[in-house]
Amino acid sequence: DAGVIQSPRHEVTEMGQEVTLRCKPISGHNSLFWYRQTMMRGLELLIYFNNNVPIDDSGMPEDRFSAKMPNASFSTLKIQPSEPRDSAVYFCASSLGGSTGEQFFGPGTRLTVL
Amino acid sequence: AQSVTQLGSHVSVSEGALVLLRCNYSSSVPPYLFWYVQYPNQGLQLLLKYTTGATLVKGINGFEAEFKKSETSFHLTKPSAHMSDAAEYFCAVSDEGGYQKVTFGTGTKLQVIP
Numbered sequence: 001d002a003g004v005i006q007s008p009r010h011e012v013t014e015m016g017q018e019v020t021l022r023c024k025p026i027s028g029h030n031s032l033f034w035y036r037q038t039m040m041r042g043l044e045l046l047i048y049f050n051n052n053v054p055i056d057d058s059g060m061p062e063d064r065f066s067a068k069m070p071n072a073s074f075s076t077l078k079i080q081p082s083e084p085r086d087s088a089v090y091f092c093a094s095s096l097g098g099s100t101g102e103q104f105f106g107p108g109t110r111l112t113v114l
Numbered sequence: 115a116q117s118v119t120q121l122g123s124h125v126s127v128s129e130g131a132l133v134l135l136r137c138n139y140s141s142s143v144p145p146y147l148f149w150y151v152q153y154p155n156q157g158l159q160l161l162l163k164y165t166t167g168a169t170l171v172k173g174i175n176g177f178e179a180e181f182k183k184s185e186t187s188f189h190l191t192k193p194s195a196h197m198s199d200a201a202e203y204f205c206a207v208s209d210e211g212g213y214q215k216v217t218f219g220t221g222t223k224l225q226v227i228p
Binding site for chain 1: 146148150156157158159160163165204208215216218220221
C-alpha cells in the first residue's frame with residue numbers, strides 16, 4: 001500500500017493567494033483527519049471526516065479555511081486568502097472504521113506564506 | 115473529554131542510557147493508548163499501541179510501554195538509547211465517541227547525547 005499521499009510536499013505562496021492542499025487516504029479507510037503543526041502551537045486537529053461527512057470542524061481557525069471530501073479517496077484543505085501566520089506543516093491522516101483508532105499519517109505539506 | 119499530559123517537552127539522555135518518556139491520560143472509559151514518533155521533516159508513525167489484554171506493550175525499535183490503570187499512565191521506555199532515537203514522541207488516547215478521533219499530547223523531543 002502506498003500509504004497516505006499528500007500533495008504538494010512544499011508550497012510557497014504570497015499573502016492573499018489561495019492555497020489548496022490535497023490528500024489521498026489509504027484505500028478502505030473511512031475516517032480522514034487534517035492537522036496543522038507549528039512550533040508555537042504543536043499538533044492541532046483542524047477537521048475530521050467519517051464516510052466523507054465532516055464530523056467536527058471546531059479546530060478550523062477561521063472562515064478562510066475550508067475542507068472537502070467529495071469521495072472516499074480524496075480530500076482538500078483550502079485557505080483563501082492565505083496569511084503569513086498560516087505558515088505551518090499540514091498533515092493528513094486516515095484510519096479504518098471499527099478499529100482501535102490507529103491513524104496513519106501522510107508526509108505533510110510544508111506551507112510558507114510570504 | 116479525554117486528555118493526555120506529557121511531562122517534559124524536552125528530554126536529554128546519553129547514548130546507551132535508559133529512555134523514559136512520561137505520559138498520563140484521563141478517560142472515562144477504558145482507553146486505547148498510543149505512542150507515535152516523528153523524525154525530522156516526516157509525518158508521525160505509530161511506535162506502539164495498547165488496546166486490551168497484556169498491559170506491557172512492545173513496539174518497534176526496542177521501545178515498550180506499560181499501561182497502568184491505577185496511575186492512569188502509559189510511560190514509554192527503552193533500555194538503551196541510540197543516536198537514531200532522536201525524534202519527537204507523542205502520546206495519544208482514542209476518543210470514546212467513536213469515529214477514531216485521537217487526542218494527542220504536546221510531544222516530547224528526545225535528544226541523545228553521544
